[in-house]
Amino acid sequence: MPSRILAVGTRGATVARTGRRPGRTQTREEILTAARNQFAARGYTATTIRGIAAEAGVNPALVHHFFGSKDQIFVAALNLPFNPATLVTTVLDGPRERIGERIVRLFLRLWGDPATRTPFFALVRSVSSNEEVAAQLRQFMENAVLAKVADALDLPPLRLTGAVSQMVGLVMVRYVIGAEPLASATEDEVVALVAPVLQHYFTPA
Amino acid sequence: MPSRILAVGTRGATVARTGRRPGRTQTREEILTAARNQFAARGYTATTIRGIAAEAGVNPALVHHFFGSKDQIFVAALNLPFNPATLVTTVLDGPRERIGERIVRLFLRLWGDPATRTPFFALVRSVSSNEEVAAQLRQFMENAVLAKVADALDLPPLRLTGAVSQMVGLVMVRYVIGAEPLASATEDEVVALVAPVLQHYFTPA
Structure with missing residues (x-):
């Protein structure tokens, strides 16, 4: 699976634009600033590409051209270090009995x-x-990642948030707090420890 | 089990003290300031009650009298919202097959x-x-909580950090991020979801 981390929206725009014509980088930054404002003011769910375009003073088609979907704008606006599409693909592609290990x-x-x-x-x-960033990320996760996965796997959403909690905690303890022996365990040791738990969450009772 | 949250070191000191005699509250604050300095400079492991007392210019017996153990000074100095002794007691007291639910x-x-x-x-x-606070908390957790529990239960430390990661993640997703439906689930629903996972970690393979 290709790694697309931080690789969103780097191709140039050729769509026509009204008014003065700043450089491509400047336009992209103006759209991102407008997106940050809109996400902060309205939250992820209520923000639209049309609203972002209006605030930036550009055509919605230009926003689409630069960033693709609303999800991708959010990833770029918050400088998220992962692409939700990659995450969803990883979870869904491959045998279900090895979902835990893949994640x-x-x-x-x-x-x-x-x-x-x-x-x-x-x-x-x-x-x-x-708290504002937490709220935006929460709505984004619920809409762009969790709902899609729960739907595709016919999994109760509560079980899915259980799996999320295990992964968030793994990252916090291994990388942010750095508690031993989890911090220094090998990849295979961590898989042996945590993958069965994820698999449990992804297997409805 | 009594809740002792934030209730450490509130009794007054009657131990003799040399030099000027500031009020009880002022002395306690001076000891806490010295403790924060020592923990920050040396980390949790290398800090001693004797060293804290020396920096505060008081007798080590006074530090003991105000706070009890080094663990308790750490709890007060970092304003930790839990008492590690309570945590260890909760984990160890009661039938082992219900450890997950108790936690x-x-x-x-x-x-x-x-x-x-x-x-x-x-x-x-x-x-x-x-990162300095993370390092202090890491050493404290390893010494004051994890080592004691792993030892008492004859549990591989890696499995114990697995359990910690699940609890840290539960707290992050339910309370800090607030992702639904985990944020609004009832206590019994969360127990049904997460307790089996903790129980799994507390049951060596």
């Missing part, structure tokens, strides 16, 4: 790489210290 | 109470944003 290995790969770990730490700090 | 109910009681939730949030912020 654990994906998280260890993302957090084991210093390049993605740094923005992850920034995200943990934002969520912990800023 | 989940304790955490939900602590986080469900607004009076203890507020300092918990402050703790999460500190750990997420300050």
